[in-house]
Amino acid sequence: MVKSHKNVVNKAFIEEACAENAATSAEMQSHDAFMEAFFAEGTLDVEVQPGTQLKQRFYQELSNYPKTDSHQGLIAKMKRMLGSVAQFFTTTNVNFAPQLLTIVIAFTSGVVVDRALQGPSAIDAEQQSLKNLLVVALLNQSSAPERLTAFNFIDSKLSYDSELTGHLLEVLKNDESDGVRLAVLKHLAGALPYARKELIEALRYQNSVLVQMTIINVLMHHSPLSAEEANKISEMQNIDANLLNDAIILKRDKQVNVI
Amino acid sequence: MRILTHVIMAYVVLFSYSVTASEADLSHSLTPATSTSHFIVNLTRGDISIVGYDGNSINITANFPEQKSDRASSWESMFNVRQNNRFIELSTKKDEVFYSLVVQVPHQTQLTLRALDAKQLSIAGLESNVEISAKTGKLRVSDIKGSVVATVSNGRIVANLTHFKRENIYSFTLGQGDIDVNMSKFADVLLEIINHQGQLSSDFEISPLQGVAPGSVSENTYFSTSGVINKGISKLMLNSFYGDINLNKIEE
Numbered sequence: 001m002v003k004s005h006k007n008v009v010n011k012a013f014i015e016e017a018c019a020e021n022a023a024t025s026a027e028m029q030s031h032d033a034f035m036e037a038f039f040a041e042g043t044l045d046v047e048v049q050p051g052t053q054l055k056q057r058f059y060q061e062l063s064n065y066p067k068t069d070s071h072q073g074l075i076a077k078m079k080r081m082l083g084s085v086a087q088f089f090t091t092t093n094v095n096f097a098p099q100l101l102t103i104v105i106a107f108t109s110g111v112v113v114d115r116a117l118q119g120p121s122a123i124d125a126e127q128q129s130l131k132n133l134l135v136v137a138l139l140n141q142s143s144a145p146e147r148l149t150a151f152n153f154i155d156s157k158l159s160y161d162s163e164l165t166g167h168l169l170e171v172l173k174n175d176e177s178d179g180v181r182l183a184v185l186k187h188l189a190g191a192l193p194y195a196r197k198e199l200i201e202a203l204r205y206q207n208s209v210l211v212q213m214t215i216i217n218v219l220m221h222h223s224p225l226s227a228e229e230a231n232k233i234s235e236m237q238n239i240d241a242n243l244l245n246d247a248i249i250l251k252r253d254k255q256v257n258v259i
Numbered sequence: 260m261r262i263l264t265h266v267i268m269a270y271v272v273l274f275s276y277s278v279t280a281s282e283a284d285l286s287h288s289l290t291p292a293t294s295t296s297h298f299i300v301n302l303t304r305g306d307i308s309i310v311g312y313d314g315n316s317i318n319i320t321a322n323f324p325e326q327k328s329d330r331a332s333s334w335e336s337m338f339n340v341r342q343n344n345r346f347i348e349l350s351t352k353k354d355e356v357f358y359s360l361v362v363q364v365p366h367q368t369q370l371t372l373r374a375l376d377a378k379q380l381s382i383a384g385l386e387s388n389v390e391i392s393a394k395t396g397k398l399r400v401s402d403i404k405g406s407v408v409a410t411v412s413n414g415r416i417v418a419n420l421t422h423f424k425r426e427n428i429y430s431f432t433l434g435q436g437d438i439d440v441n442m443s444k445f446a447d448v449l450l451e452i453i454n455h456q457g458q459l460s461s462d463f464e465i466s467p468l469q470g471v472a473p474g475s476v477s478e479n480t481y482f483s484t485s486g487v488i489n490k491g492i493s494k495l496m497l498n499s500f501y502g503d504i505n506l507n508k509i510e511e
Binding site: 143144145146148149152176177178179180182183186208209210213214217 | 369390392406409412431434453499
């Protein structure tokens with residue numbers, strides 16, 4: 001039953017396809033005839049190559065075009081505008097200076113407010129990027145005094161995901177000079193709380209007790225060590241557990257002041 | 260009796276000769292490629308005094324107060340020297356020997372001094388940057404026109420600062436011991452101090468940094484003090500773990 005139904009469907013489909021094919025065939029014959037007539041020699045006046053008249057017609061069109069000078073037009077417009085402004089000031093009875101001053105102040109305020117609302121511009125971002133390149137270049141110098149000059153160019157607040165923060169963490173781990181490590185730590189403190197995990201990890205690389213304790217103090221100044229963090233630090237082989245305890249107690253008891 | 264006297268006299272003569280010989284100096288000169296070359300000194304044990312002068316060569320005088328004369332006989336046996344167009348590196352060869360060195364260097368020389376077990380380290384009269392690191396020793400720094408970065412694990416640091424330029428950075432780090440910084444009343448520094456367990460004393464009036472109220476805790480403070488003496492031209496970074504930090508005013 002199902003099979004017979006399928007046969008009926010197929011037959012109808014084939015008949016329909018044949019009819020469509022015949023229509024297409026007729027259409028194609030008509031198209032062929034048109035193309036034959038189109039390209040038959042002498043039937044149409046088509047220039048295969050650009051003729052000599054083409055160039056002549058172009059220059060004729062060009063000469064007919066109205067002659068206008070863009071500079072002259074602009075100057076004329078400006079003259080008209082200045083004339084209107086001058087007319088405004090000369091025809092009014094009030095003093096000229098306060099009005100001009102008001103316009104200048106309003107314009108300047110607009111520029112200032114606009115800049116303030118826009119925030120850091122693309123130029124600022126480019127400057128920051130160049131500054132970061134300079135910092136990285138200085139941090140790679142072999143002389144410690146030159147490396148320390150890098151910190152004059154670092155902003156107080158670092159973003160955690162910045163490439164610069166990564167460089168500074170490397171300096172904290174690997175720099176030969178404790179003075180440079182301590183200086184870099186001051187800037188990394190600005191990247192807290194985001195760089196907290198990395199700062200704890202950097203403790204493994206410190207042999208100087210002064211640098212170790214300063215890192216711990218930086219961490220604790222931001223927020224107290226969690227039990228997990230304290231355990232992790234005390235398990236580090238280079239950290240003296242007694243000093244760690246002292247640091248925690250001292251930090252709790254000592255009031256830190258800036259003169 | 261006469262024989263005994265002769266023996267004693269001979270012993271005294273021999274002894275005095277050995278003392279004289281042991282205090283005899285070894286002198287040597289090195290010629291850097293330029294007057295601004297980098298001079299690196301690696302000292303295992305001893306004292307060293309490095310002084311800037313108007314000449315072009317590096318003059319080293321070595322003395323071995325604890326050493327027998329025959330063991331300190333030649334320069335080559337006591338020192339290693341590496342030299343190229345950029346730097347000269349002088350290293351002591353004998354770890355167990357106490358070296359007492361006096362070195363004259365051209366004023367413009369950039370200096371790096373590394374010492375392990377030192378007693379006295381003295382550096383003066385240089386116009387370029389100076390970098391010092393020592394495990395132990397008393398470091399005295401004076402009349403340096405460039406930046407100074409010094410780290411001593413255990414000992415003392417005494418710095419006489421007289422040149423305050425915007426590009427200068429003075430950084431003194433001491434694990435255990437006191438830091439004394441002597442300056443005239445014209446001292447012009449931006450102070451950054453980290454002091455864990457010790458006192459800070461100052462003959463100078465220290466002004467608070469801009470934006471930080473006196474006596475308040477700044478955002479990034481961690482056992483640290485920051486402030487300005489006069490206009491705060493040069494940066495002075497003092498870091499100490501156990502020990503006091505003293506800022507002393509001296510007569511010009």
